[in-house]
Amino acid sequence: MAVLAGVLTCLATAGLGRWQLQRADDKLAAAALMQRRAAEPAWTAADWPCAAAGMQPAADLPVDRTARLSGRWLSHRTVFLDNRPMDGSSGFIVLTPLRLSQGPCQGQVVMVQRGWVPRDVRDRQRVPEWQDTDAEVSVPGRVAQQPSRTYAIGDEAVPDVRLHRVIRQNADAAFWQSWLGQAPLAGALLQTDDEGPTGVALLRHWTAPDAGVGKHQAYAAQWFALSAIAAGLTLWFQFLRPLYRARARSLAQPDPSRP
Known part of the structure; x- marks a missing residue:
């Protein structure tokens, strides 16, 4: 024995x-793939698969490829994803729908993971306020399989549609269908530029594929x-x-x- x-x-x-x-x-291979895709032409709204809705990972999404999407922010439907630390601090990841204004997917929305903001230590339910432009914007980033997700116990109730800018653990397709009235396209855009909303500094220290x-x-x-x-x-x-x-x-x- x-x-x-x-x-x-x-x-x-x-x-x-x-x-x-x-x-x-696997992480080294993912980092090498990201480097190769960074050298390829940026994806645009014309390349995004319109048939794949519901934010489910699509096989034809080139994850980590650079992209640039044009559209208008649906700022009032911004979600603050809770319990997302960055650089050792507690805070939120900011997730905002972008309604595409070009390409075959025109009128549909892609989720944009815009950046990270720290939590207010005095009021944990307080979120930053800002006014996004109503004009068309061009958002650079990287293609992601889906927005950030974390483990959650139980199901979260869908908030009242009259509420704007809510805090949630996760935001799935069923949530967006109920709260936005429209299921987003598959995948997400991980914003990478240094510009954020006026008066708000968004960190974008996204984890590299070869981290760890x-x-x-x-x-x-x-x-x-x-x-x-x-x-x-x-x-x-x-x-x-x-x-x-x-x-x-x-x-x-x-x-x-x-x-």
């Missing part, structure tokens, strides 16, 4: 080490070290140590053939 436990421990820890290396390789590669490699080294230790202990206590003890006992016993 001890040998079996040692072998299983070795295999399990080695498997966890390989898994961490695979995660590091070193951490995964360090975890892998730890798991492989544990696997080596388990192998060494199993070999020593179950095989080498009994062999040495048996040899020592045989050497300590007197030889009956000697006078």
Whole structure:
């Protein structure tokens, strides 16, 4: 049983080490893909798949490719996604629908993850106020599979349509259909320029695809070290140590053939 436990421990820890290396390789591959797509021409509203609605990830969305969409902000339907830390501080991610003004998807909306704002420590329900322009804007960014999502316990109730700028954990297609009256197109735009609404500073320190590669490699080294230790202990206590003890006992016993 001890040998079996040692072998299983070795295999399990080695498997966890390989898994961490695979995660590091996946992130490096995602970063390399992002670099290649950054060199490609920016996506526009003419490229966005109009048939894929409901904010579900679409297979033909080139995630992390640069994009530039033209449209008008639906500022009164801005959502502040709660419990989204950035740079070690608590705050909200600002999510605003952009109604496209060009291309085959004209009139439909794409969710734009505009940036991050800190939470008011004195009033946790207070959100910043600003006035977006009513004119057409051109928003640069990167294509994302979907807006930011986090784990939430239970379902969130849909707010009254008369409310503007609400705080939520997540905003799915059913929420937008009820509150906006229109399901957004698949995916989202991760805004990357440094300009924000007048009087509001939005941070855009989005996580890079290769973030955490070193951490995964360090975890892998730890798991492989544990696997080596388990192998060494199993070999020593179950095989080498009994062999040495048996040899020592045989050497300590007197030889009956000697006078």
